[in-house]
Amino acid sequence: MRATAKAQPNIALIKYWGKRDTPRNLPAVGSVSITLADLTTTTCVDFDDALRGDVLSVNGVDNVEMMPRVARCLDTVAGNERAYARIRSDSNFPIAAGLASSASAFAALVVAADAALGHNHDTLYLAQLAGRASGSAARSLYGGYVELSNAGDDVALTQLCRPEDWPLRVVVAITASGPKAVGSTEAMEISLKTSPFFGRWVEQQDADLADVRAAVANKDFAQLASIAEHNCLKMHSVMWGSRPPMVYWNSATLACMQTIRDLQSRGLAVFFTIDAGPQLKAVCEPDHEAEVRAALSATPGVEEILCSGLGHGATQLDHD
Numbered sequence: 001m002r003a004t005a006k007a008q009p010n011i012a013l014i015k016y017w018g019k020r021d022t023p024r025n026l027p028a029v030g031s032v033s034i035t036l037a038d039l040t041t042t043t044c045v046d047f048d049d050a051l052r053g054d055v056l057s058v059n060g061v062d063n064v065e066m067m068p069r070v071a072r073c074l075d076t077v078a079g080n081e082r083a084y085a086r087i088r089s090d091s092n093f094p095i096a097a098g099l100a101s102s103a104s105a106f107a108a109l110v111v112a113a114d115a116a117l118g119h120n121h122d123t124l125y126l127a128q129l130a131g132r133a134s135g136s137a138a139r140s141l142y143g144g145y146v147e148l149s150n151a152g153d154d155v156a157l158t159q160l161c162r163p164e165d166w167p168l169r170v171v172v173a174i175t176a177s178g179p180k181a182v183g184s185t186e187a188m189e190i191s192l193k194t195s196p197f198f199g200r201w202v203e204q205q206d207a208d209l210a211d212v213r214a215a216v217a218n219k220d221f222a223q224l225a226s227i228a229e230h231n232c233l234k235m236h237s238v239m240w241g242s243r244p245p246m247v248y249w250n251s252a253t254l255a256c257m258q259t260i261r262d263l264q265s266r267g268l269a270v271f272f273t274i275d276a277g278p279q280l281k282a283v284c285e286p287d288h289e290a291e292v293r294a295a296l297s298a299t300p301g302v303e304e305i306l307c308s309g310l311g312h313g314a315t316q317l318d319h320d
């Protein structure tokens with residue numbers, strides 16, 4: 001009972017920040033993301049009656065830290081009576097550094113586990129299960145421009161636009177590659193309980209979602225850039241206003257923001273977004289990618305640059 005699946009991280013343009021139901025990991029707000037093509041996580045799940053416990057290896061190294069979350073996720077797919085599993089997960093990019101590696105990891109995990117069991121559940125159901133483990137992982141089941149909305153007592157997902165229909169590029173500036181100081185679940189809880197801006201953040205999200213939906217429908221880059229940067233900075237304002245404050249940026253993150261402002265003032269079609277980590281993600285039109293890449297590479301404090309196009313949702317690779 002073994003299968004392998006591949007998934008890509010996604011980058012939110014309208015952010016998910018805050019939970020309405022912590023035990024079920026349901027978001028307080030809807031979100032919109034783009035799924036990447038070139039950063040991948042490949043996960044093999046092998047259910048084996050001979051095992052006496054689950055075994056996880058991440059990038060070739062045994063990992064006990066992530067095991068409880070991974071085991072809980074497998075329970076949601078296979079049930080509590082399941083056989084133990086050997087799980088092997090490999091990513092071609094830095095993990096646990098605000099690059100959404102948990103999104104691609106849990107998306108690949110549910111698809112591989114479901115295929116290993118021969119269940120063949122539909123994409124929405126698997127996305128809902130991935131979302132239980134990591135809210136943003138639900139979006140990596142789908143490709144291109146993806147909206148996640150709250151629907152009844154669960155979430156619903158819609159592909160707003162296929163990747164090939166608006167093939168923007170993403171340039172990621174890595175400014176620090178260690179794991180983040182505060183994980184997103186804990187940080188969201190602190191924001192909800194202490195940030196004076198949290199209520200307004202939630203209230204305004206529907207308007208931002210409507211604006212981004214229109215921008216994607218019209219392929220209006222300027223409108224997408226303006227709403228995505230605004231939404232990102234609002235999310236970080238919620239974090240900064242929390243007690244204790246959560247500041248994920250470093251000086252290189254700010255230097256990268258300045259680089260993007262300089263490029264914009266020269267007329268380039270580019271904007272930035274930043275998640276719960278110090279990396280800056282620049283989204284641009286394909287013709288401007290080389291210039292964006294060169295400018296971010298030359299920005300002090302940038303350690304590495306990753307580039308990606310937009311890709312498809314999680315897929316099963318093999319099964320035996």
Ligand code: PMV
Pocket residue numbers: 011012014015016017031102103134135136137184185275276
């Ligand atoms: O899915 P989580 O728990 O890793 O939270 C993701 C939160 C952000 O990346 C900051 C925003 C988002 O919508 O992806």
